[in-house]
Amino acid sequence: LIKQPVPKIFHLGMFEIGRPLGKGKFGRVYLARERETGFVCALKVLHKDEIQQGKIEKQVAREIEIQSNLRHPNILRLYGHFHDRKRIFLILEYAGKGELYKHLQKADRFPGWKAAQYIAQMASALRYLHHKHVIHRDIKPEDILVGLHGELKMSDFGWSVHAPSGRRLTKCGTLDYLPPEMVDPKRCEKPYDEKVDLWSLGVLMYEFLVGQAPFEDTPVMTQRRIAKGDMTIPSFVSSEAKDLIRKVSSS
Numbered sequence: 001l002i003k004q005p006v007p008k009i010f011h012l013g014m015f016e017i018g019r020p021l022g023k024g025k026f027g028r029v030y031l032a033r034e035r036e037t038g039f040v041c042a043l044k045v046l047h048k049d050e051i052q053q054g055k056i057e058k059q060v061a062r063e064i065e066i067q068s069n070l071r072h073p074n075i076l077r078l079y080g081h082f083h084d085r086k087r088i089f090l091i092l093e094y095a096g097k098g099e100l101y102k103h104l105q106k107a108d109r110f111p112g113w114k115a116a117q118y119i120a121q122m123a124s125a126l127r128y129l130h131h132k133h134v135i136h137r138d139i140k141p142e143d144i145l146v147g148l149h150g151e152l153k154m155s156d157f158g159w160s161v162h163a164p165s166g167r168r169l170t171k172c173g174t175l176d177y178l179p180p181e182m183v184d185p186k187r188c189e190k191p192y193d194e195k196v197d198l199w200s201l202g203v204l205m206y207e208f209l210v211g212q213a214p215f216e217d218t219p220v221m222t223q224r225r226i227a228k229g230d231m232t233i234p235s236f237v238s239s240e241a242k243d244l245i246r247k248v249s250s251s
């Protein structure tokens with residue numbers, strides 16, 4: 001008989017719950033360890049009533065469906081999920097060095113060699129995602145984690161969709177990373193494709209090298225500046241990096 005992986009049935013009792021790793025709008029994430037195997041993971045606990053009130057059931061279902069099927073070193077694994085009467089539990093890969101934006105805040109900005117390594121890893125994850133016709137749509141330092149060996153892990157697929165997608169993105173969270181076709185009212189109806197993630201990669205590159213997002217401003221001004229591509233790159237950024245930021249963001 002061919003050895004088929006037996007689908008595991010998960011339940012809360014099989015985990016020892018450790019320290020909280022952080023809290024978000026709809027739940028918390030805890031360090032956890034599977035009792036039997038000692039396997040360490042991150043357990044994301046979401047509250048069903050808050051998900052229903054926030055009308056994000058579809059988003060949570062999409063996050064589970066999409067992230068469960070992804071296998072890439074720079075994409076955080078979702079090993080499984082289960083629920084009880086009140087809560088939904090996502091069993092996620094534990095990233096040993098935490099959230100990237102905290103490292104960026106601490107460093108103010110990254111040196112060219114580190115930014116280049118990080119962008120190469122994100123580009124590799126995007127190439128894999130786009131090959132599977134998945135658009136992430138929300139790439140920002142807050143959604144990127146750092147593994148034990150310093151490697152980046154894209155996480156939080158709550159906003160990802162299968163391409164091409166004409167679905168409008170209800171504006172919430174930061175506009176900084178959205179491309180012109182998603183902020184410009186007259187272009188908003190046209191379906192957009194994977195290119196939205198390439199724009200965000202350019203914004204990420206800028207933020208790694210400069211220490212702040214290129215269009216950071218009041219929401220109205222940010223929308224205008226994105227639509228016009230009104231970005232100035234400081235002189236300390238190398239000409240090669242300037243060239244790459246302009247090329248990726250204009251694709």
Ligand SMILES: Clc1ccc(CN2CCN(c3c(Br)cnc4[nH]c(-c5ccc(CN6CCOCC6)cc5)nc34)CC2)cc1
Nearest residue numbers: 021022023024026027028029042092093094095096097098
């Ligand atoms: Cl519903 C929801 C709840 C919380 C959050 C915010 N974070 C999302 C990411 N979370 C983590 C996930 Br998922 C997977 N692996 C992780 N690893 C860590 C982590 C790992 C280590 C640290 C400790 N710091 C590491 C860097 O040096 C200083 C100490 C802090 C956090 N957080 C997560 C932590 C919580 C988002 C959504």
